Amino acid sequence: xxxxxFDAFFRKKLVDYSSQVPGxxxxxxxxxxxxxxxxxxxxxxxxxxxxxxxxYFVFSGKQQxxxxxxxxxxxSPRENDHFVNxxxxxxxxxxxxDTDEKREINLLPENNIVVKNRADSDQENYTMHQNNKxxxxxxxxxxxxSNAAENNENGxxxxxxxxxxxxxxxxxxxxxxxxxxxxxxxxSAKQVNQKKSLLQKDSLSKNEQSVGTNTITIKEPIINxxxxxxxxxxxxxxxxxxxxxxxxxxxxxxxxxxQLSYTAGVKLGALLGRHILAKIGFQYSEINEQFxxxxxxxxxxxxxxxxxxxxxxxxTIRVVLDTSNLMQAGTQYKLTYNHYKSIDVPILIGYETGSxxxxxxxxxxxxxxxxxxxxxxxxxASLNPVDIGLNNIYKSxxxxxxxxxxxxxxxxNNSFQLFTEPYIRYRLSNMTGTYxxxxxxxxxxxxxxxxRYNFKK
Amino acid sequence: MNRxxxxxxxTVIFISCKKEASDEFLLDLNNPLNDTTWKTNILADAPxxxxxxxxxxxxxxxxxxxxxxxxxxxxxxxxxxxxxNSCKGDGGESxxxxxxxxxxYLKTRGDMIRFKRxxxxxxxxxxxxxxxxxxxxxxxxxxxxxxxxxMIIKYRNSxxxxxxxVFYGDTTVNNLDNFTWVPADSQRINTWRDGSISGYxxxxxxxxxxxxxxxxxxxxxxxxxxxxxxVNFTNNNTAVYLVFKDMLSVVRMYANVTxxxxxxxxxxxxxxxxxxxxxxxxxxxxxxxxxxxxxxxxVVKLSPDKKTKKEVDDYINSL
Numbered sequence: 001x002x003x004x005x006f007d008a009f010f011r012k013k014l015v016d017y018s019s020q021v022p023g024x025x026x027x028x029x030x031x032x033x034x035x036x037x038x039x040x041x042x043x044x045x046x047x048x049x050x051x052x053x054x055x056y057f058v059f060s061g062k063q064q065x066x067x068x069x070x071x072x073x074x075x076s077p078r079e080n081d082h083f084v085n086x087x088x089x090x091x092x093x094x095x096x097x098d099t100d101e102k103r104e105i106n107l108l109p110e111n112n113i114v115v116k117n118r119a120d121s122d123q124e125n126y127t128m129h130q131n132n133k134x135x136x137x138x139x140x141x142x143x144x145x146s147n148a149a150e151n152n153e154n155g156x157x158x159x160x161x162x163x164x165x166x167x168x169x170x171x172x173x174x175x176x177x178x179x180x181x182x183x184x185x186x187x188s189a190k191q192v193n194q195k196k197s198l199l200q201k202d203s204l205s206k207n208e209q210s211v212g213t214n215t216i217t218i219k220e221p222i223i224n225x226x227x228x229x230x231x232x233x234x235x236x237x238x239x240x241x242x243x244x245x246x247x248x249x250x251x252x253x254x255x256x257x258x259q260l261s262y263t264a265g266v267k268l269g270a271l272l273g274r275h276i277l278a279k280i281g282f283q284y285s286e287i288n289e290q291f292x293x294x295x296x297x298x299x300x301x302x303x304x305x306x307x308x309x310x311x312x313x314x315x316t317i318r319v320v321l322d323t324s325n326l327m328q329a330g331t332q333y334k335l336t337y338n339h340y341k342s343i344d345v346p347i348l349i350g351y352e353t354g355s356x357x358x359x360x361x362x363x364x365x366x367x368x369x370x371x372x373x374x375x376x377x378x379x380x381a382s383l384n385p386v387d388i389g390l391n392n393i394y395k396s397x398x399x400x401x402x403x404x405x406x407x408x409x410x411x412x413n414n415s416f417q418l419f420t421e422p423y424i425r426y427r428l429s430n431m432t433g434t435y436x437x438x439x440x441x442x443x444x445x446x447x448x449x450x451x452r453y454n455f456k457k
Numbered sequence: 458m459n460r461x462x463x464x465x466x467x468t469v470i471f472i473s474c475k476k477e478a479s480d481e482f483l484l485d486l487n488n489p490l491n492d493t494t495w496k497t498n499i500l501a502d503a504p505x506x507x508x509x510x511x512x513x514x515x516x517x518x519x520x521x522x523x524x525x526x527x528x529x530x531x532x533x534x535x536x537x538x539x540x541x542n543s544c545k546g547d548g549g550e551s552x553x554x555x556x557x558x559x560x561x562y563l564k565t566r567g568d569m570i571r572f573k574r575x576x577x578x579x580x581x582x583x584x585x586x587x588x589x590x591x592x593x594x595x596x597x598x599x600x601x602x603x604x605x606x607x608m609i610i611k612y613r614n615s616x617x618x619x620x621x622x623v624f625y626g627d628t629t630v631n632n633l634d635n636f637t638w639v640p641a642d643s644q645r646i647n648t649w650r651d652g653s654i655s656g657y658x659x660x661x662x663x664x665x666x667x668x669x670x671x672x673x674x675x676x677x678x679x680x681x682x683x684x685x686x687x688v689n690f691t692n693n694n695t696a697v698y699l700v701f702k703d704m705l706s707v708v709r710m711y712a713n714v715t716x717x718x719x720x721x722x723x724x725x726x727x728x729x730x731x732x733x734x735x736x737x738x739x740x741x742x743x744x745x746x747x748x749x750x751x752x753x754x755x756v757v758k759l760s761p762d763k764k765t766k767k768e769v770d771d772y773i774n775s776l
Contacts, residue, residue: 300482308716308717310716310718310756312681312753318754322685324686324687324688324760326687328482328484328490329484329488329490330485330488331485332482333480333482333483334479335480336480
């Protein structure tokens with residue numbers, strides 16, 4: 001008999017066969033679907049909440065920045081006026097930053113100090129402003145060369161009265177086309193590196209600047225940075241199996257061997273303050289396991305069709321086809337690669353520290369399993385290999401895991417960071433069904449590699 | 458940075474490599490389960506013959522003085538009466554002193570299977586009223602019954618039938634079991650009744666296999682009954698019986714080696730039977746059963762299951 005005849009024989013016999021559906025089948029399916037729907041709704045709510053909170057912080061921070069920018073813009077025309085006035089100043093002071101010796105300029109008697117202002121340069125405008133500040137911040141320094149009264153005497157008038165408060169600045173900014181020092185008067189223009197400190201202070205916007213009667217307060221945003229991480233991790237799974245049946249446990253351990261596995265995912269993170277990290281994302285994990293089964297006393301059944309010729313009492317020959325199972329004894333070798341595929345939501349917090357170039361962070365949190373599917377083989381209670389996906393041997397939702405990792409990152413450029421993170425993932429609950437002859441947890445140790453993109457450069 | 462990417466790419470490639478799964482089965486040619494050949498000649502040590510060694514029960518024993526009339530009592534109200542000086546040696550010498558008697562009493566259908574004794578005379582089916590295997594020995598030597606002496610076997614039977622005759626077992630024939638029942642020439646059977654109890658008295662001129670039989674009704678139409686089993690069950694490891702429900706008759710079916718089936722001709726139509734297969738494959742015993750009413754060219758398909766010896770014993774005893 002050929003294979004086609006064999007197939008045709010079965011096809012003919014089974015073409016109208018239909019198996020009965022258990023009465024509670026739809027009820028079970030509905031219960032499962034309701035459970036999955038509840039999980040999806042909960043996750044969606046969680047994501048919405050986290051997204052909403054994140055958005056609030058992000059956009060409220062942006063709004064604050066906008067207000068600051070607006071305030072700055074309102075302030076800048078005055079300063080520009082101020083600078084315009086300064087542009088009119090012919091006198092230029094030679095700003096000395098290089099050496100301490102040059103910081104103090106002792107103006108000799110009879111010397112006219114001509115300070116040329118490079119009027120078109122913002123930098124120099126800024127410098128002048130800083131110089132004003134520096135003088136403001138150094139009230140005790142010996143500035144004898146000028147004061148407001150003297151400057152006013154020189155007939156210099158400012159359109160912006162509040163700026164006239166910057167009386168010490170008058171040495172530079174309020175000077176007329178010529179600043180004439182009186183003989184024997186010391187003008188000590190001390191320009192220490194306060195310029196730098198002022199720059200920092202300006203950039204950090206921590207100072208309250210009083211301009212006239214307006215007070216502008218610049219707050220530091222709660223979220224200092226938003227970033228997106230894409231990562232991949234080779235994992236080493238560690239299986240922890242227990243069973244009340246010692247013989248089963250021995251066979252299970254001897255047939256199963258964990259293999260190199262992996263995790264890949266994406267996380268959205270935020271830097272809260274200077275050190276605190278918060279991350280949420282999606283990740284796909286695949287735990288691999290080698291199932292190597294040998295049974296030296298195996299019996300398999302093979303369907304066969306036997307054709308027989310039967311002679312009846314009248315001598316007529318009848319052909320009788322009989323389909324039966326042929327049992328064969330031998331040794332069965334079965335090698336299967338089991339895959340435990342999970343989709344998870346990691347929710348992590350961390351503490352980050354380090355320099356601008358290198359950063360280290362410790363991350364911890366929970367990993368919520370959305371769904372896990374299984375393929376491969378596993379030993380049943382009678383020590384025979386069965387499909388791992390059958391009979392709910394493993395749970396489709398394995399619950400919560402704990403994550404602990406140490407992240408090391410290096411800056412590639414303003415936008416990207418390369419990071420690596422050795423981590424462990426500890427499973428809190430068993431993955432197996434209630435009525436299985438064993439209980440199993442698979443913990444994972446891994447080393448992630450990934451790229452972080454900073455939205456705020 | 459390139460180094461980092463190289464590590465990642467190599468890792469991805471390594472992990473994503475699809476490993477080949479395998480599922481191999483190597484046949485063990487020395488395992489008896491894989492021997493599916495049907496034999497033309499069944500050897501004495503074939504598995505099928507081991508079945509009967511395994512199922513047989515020990516015989517009952519007794520003794521008597523060879524010079525005196527003696528009645529030996531056994532279980533199941535079996536009584537055997539020996540006349541004085543009724544035993545002789547192989548060479549015809551007279552025997553004196555104590556002799557030993559061993560009896561195998563086949564009173565049920567299961568006993569017929571257990572002792573491999575179909576109730577057939579060649580291809581004709583017999584209805585039995587009980588069968589016996591009587592061995593008389595002295596110091597291990599088999600003894601014979603003196604020709605002009607008789608041995609009387611008296612036992613109970615609730616359906617004592619006056620149509621019954623004495624049959625002797627012929628172990629010289631060349632058939633499936635090297636055995637058949639042959640009608641005795643001139644021996645008689647008496648039926649007896651004592652109140653509600655009835656039974657037979659067999660007057661025998663031989664020791665060894667003795668049967669109280671009659672031929673079944675020959676007026677009914679006859680047909681061939683066939684039994685087919687899965688491939689692993691061959692005539693080398695399986696014995697198949699037709700067990701009649703309405704009479705004490707058990708027929709061992711012959712093997713059709715060419716067509717790999719068991720059969721028996723001349724089975725009375727409309728008889729109610731149980732087709733029983735007993736197999737021994739390796740150390741395992743398989744039992745297959747199916748009840749049927751004999752129709753024209755009936756083919757019965759059996760699917761034996763693995764059983765313990767006790768399960769087989771219990772089933773046979775229940776037949």
